[in-house]
Amino acid sequence: xxxxxxxxxxxxxxxxxxxxxxxxxxxxxxxxxxxxxxxxxxxxxxxxxxxxxxxxxxxxxxxxxxxxxxxxxxxxxxxxxxxxxxxxxxxxxxxxxxxxxxxxxxxxxxxxxxxxxxxxxxxxxxxxxxxxxxxxxxxxxxxxxxxxxxxxxxxxxxxxxxxxxxxxxxxxxxxxxxxxxxxxxxxxxxxxxxxxxx
Amino acid sequence: xxxxxxxxxxxxxxxxxxxxxxxxxxxxxxxxxxxxxxxxxxxxxxxxxxxxxxxxxxxxxxxxxxxxxxxxxxxxxxxxxxxxxxxxxxxxxxxxxxxxxxxxxxxxxxxxxxxxxxxxxxxxxxxxxxxxxxxxxxxxxxxxxxxxxxxxxxxxxxxxxxxxxxxxxxxxxxxxxxxxxxxxxxxxxxxxxxxxxxxxxxxxxxxxxxxxxxxxxxxxxxxxxxxxxxxxxxxxxxxxxxxxxxxxxxxxxxxxxxxxxxxxxxxxxxxxxxxxxxxxxxxxxxxxxxxxxxxxxxxxxxxxxxxxxxxxxxxxxxxxxxxxxxxxxxxxxxxxxxxxxxxxxxxxxxxxxxxxxxxxxxxxxxxxxxxxxxxxxxxxxxxxxxxxxxxx
Numbered sequence: 001x002x003x004x005x006x007x008x009x010x011x012x013x014x015x016x017x018x019x020x021x022x023x024x025x026x027x028x029x030x031x032x033x034x035x036x037x038x039x040x041x042x043x044x045x046x047x048x049x050x051x052x053x054x055x056x057x058x059x060x061x062x063x064x065x066x067x068x069x070x071x072x073x074x075x076x077x078x079x080x081x082x083x084x085x086x087x088x089x090x091x092x093x094x095x096x097x098x099x100x101x102x103x104x105x106x107x108x109x110x111x112x113x114x115x116x117x118x119x120x121x122x123x124x125x126x127x128x129x130x131x132x133x134x135x136x137x138x139x140x141x142x143x144x145x146x147x148x149x150x151x152x153x154x155x156x157x158x159x160x161x162x163x164x165x166x167x168x169x170x171x172x173x174x175x176x177x178x179x180x181x182x183x184x185x186x187x188x189x190x191x192x193x194x195x196x197x198x
Numbered sequence: 199x200x201x202x203x204x205x206x207x208x209x210x211x212x213x214x215x216x217x218x219x220x221x222x223x224x225x226x227x228x229x230x231x232x233x234x235x236x237x238x239x240x241x242x243x244x245x246x247x248x249x250x251x252x253x254x255x256x257x258x259x260x261x262x263x264x265x266x267x268x269x270x271x272x273x274x275x276x277x278x279x280x281x282x283x284x285x286x287x288x289x290x291x292x293x294x295x296x297x298x299x300x301x302x303x304x305x306x307x308x309x310x311x312x313x314x315x316x317x318x319x320x321x322x323x324x325x326x327x328x329x330x331x332x333x334x335x336x337x338x339x340x341x342x343x344x345x346x347x348x349x350x351x352x353x354x355x356x357x358x359x360x361x362x363x364x365x366x367x368x369x370x371x372x373x374x375x376x377x378x379x380x381x382x383x384x385x386x387x388x389x390x391x392x393x394x395x396x397x398x399x400x401x402x403x404x405x406x407x408x409x410x411x412x413x414x415x416x417x418x419x420x421x422x423x424x425x426x427x428x429x430x431x432x433x434x435x436x437x438x439x440x441x442x443x444x445x446x447x448x449x450x451x452x453x454x455x456x457x458x459x460x461x462x463x464x465x466x467x468x469x470x471x472x473x474x475x476x477x478x479x480x481x482x483x484x485x486x487x488x489x490x491x492x493x494x495x496x497x498x499x500x501x502x503x504x505x506x507x508x509x510x511x512x513x514x515x516x517x518x519x520x521x522x523x524x525x526x527x528x529x530x531x532x533x534x535x536x537x538x539x540x541x542x543x544x545x546x547x548x549x550x551x552x553x554x555x556x557x558x559x560x561x562x563x564x565x566x567x568x569x570x571x572x573x574x575x576x577x578x579x580x581x582x583x584x585x586x587x588x589x590x
Contacts, residue, residue, distance in 0.1 A: 066546040
């Protein structure tokens with residue numbers, strides 16, 4: 001948690017949003033990021049969330065939210081309907097990440113994604129030394145936890161973007177809650193990454 | 199979860215009547231005219247100083263203006279949505295001025311086929327003009343004018359009430375700020391029309407119906423009861439029938455091998471059917487189901503975008519229920535898709551429930567939480583002040 005009261009990656013995402021933007025948050029949870037952006041940047045926010053309890057929490061937070069699966073709901077929005085489309089910690093849980101990211105860039109002028117980096121050295125050591133499949137940095141989960149996460153690394157995501165000619169505008173890396181500069185060994189050192197895409 | 203609300207009752211409420219279109223009759227969608235028109239309505243709570251806290255509740259097929267409280271101290275049951283309307287409830291009458299109106303074509307005080315035709319001095323019967331959901335809503339706007347309300351805070355309703363909500367949003371977006379269509383559809387499906395037609399046929403087949411001219415003699419109660427029984431089946435779900443009745447026998451230990459009531463579910467349907475004939479007019483059943491069947495906000499290509507193109511400024515809360523097979527969740531999702539496509543501020547929840555279409559009246563806890571949160575958002579967003587001296 002940062003001084004904004006948001007999870008560290010959400011703090012980074014919030015810092016990228018300009019006042020009065022139109023923002024779509026995919027997998028918006030209880031709506032705290034949208035609430036924060038409405039209160040501090042007067043954005044127009046929309047959220048999509050699957051879980052009934054979280055949808056109720058969003059409405060309690062005064063946020064516009066649709067219950068549904070991202071793979072279906074994203075189809076409804078016209079081209080460039082939003083300034084920014086956010087996907088925080090959603091990538092490892094998607095059935096079809098390419099479809100989602102492509103459509104984020106269709107309905108939004110830009111997309112911002114955040115994810116934990118399974119390339120972090122602790123993850124690597126977990127498999128190498130202890131023989132356990134690594135869980136996301138800072139989010140210990142057994143391999144059989146539900147929903148199942150499919151881990152990815154910063155290198156994986158960079159390759160993914162290059163292959164699809166998705167332009168990375170900015171990339172911010174976190175070690176815990178602290179921002180760290182990009183270096184040759186970022187994929188070893190960073191626990192989280194936030195990518196701004198166009 | 200099914201718990202009866204324990205918060206306060208609005209108490210004793212008197213149904214009121216408003217008559218309009220006496221000089222200039224209302225032009226109906228069919229091209230016919232109707233007038234004078236009387237609307238039966240009830241109000242709960244007080245208008246605030248700037249008249250910005252009014253919420254119109256629209257009722258379903260068999261509903262009426264009596265949505266909350268009691269019309270008489272000895273009345274056994276309160277109004278039909280008393281679980282959600284009253285002090286401290288979802289539609290909190292300490293904050294909001296809540297209005298419920300009986301639809302035209304109905305039989306609970308508003309002008310309908312059992313009303314006296316002023317030209318003949320006899321009940322209209324089938325000479326009553328066919329009305330649509332649009333006509334019902336247009337009539338309601340006259341009452342809202344009469345109450346001195348320029349803009350409603352919200353229009354809310356389930357089932358046929360939800361159709362009126364959508365009609366309001368599509369036709370009078372400037373007269374409201376939020377729309378809450380619940381367990382409803384923007385287009386009556388062929389399956390819904392089919393069920394309605396079976397209900398109507400059972401009324402036509404009752405010899406007492408007599409072409410709709412029965413007000414001087416015995417009523418087509420058998421036909422109306424069967425229509426209601428069909429309706430009740432569609433309001434339940436297979437799971438809720440299992441839970442409610444199973445294969446239990448009614449007041450007998452083994453099969454009777456006769457045609458008396460064997461099963462609990464038969465007994466339930468017969469009871470509900472018969473009770474309905476005590477409170478509903480068969481001709482009204484024909485008119486109101488016909489109005490629903492005509493309801494379709496989509497254009498020739500089946501798109502809803504046009505209907506809501508000028509209603510994108512409203513705030514929507516769309517609610518469906520997982521086990522509702524009469525107005526299945528994908529009807530609501532289609533609506534949500536259209537509203538999202540036009541850029542509207544829409545929230546949507548498909549509430550987990552086993553109670554079928556009836557869930558919109560039965561899932562009180564989830565509905566209360568959802569409606570309360572949504573209405574609170576409206577209060578903050580539009581700075582809605584409570585009425586003065588609202589603390590009861």
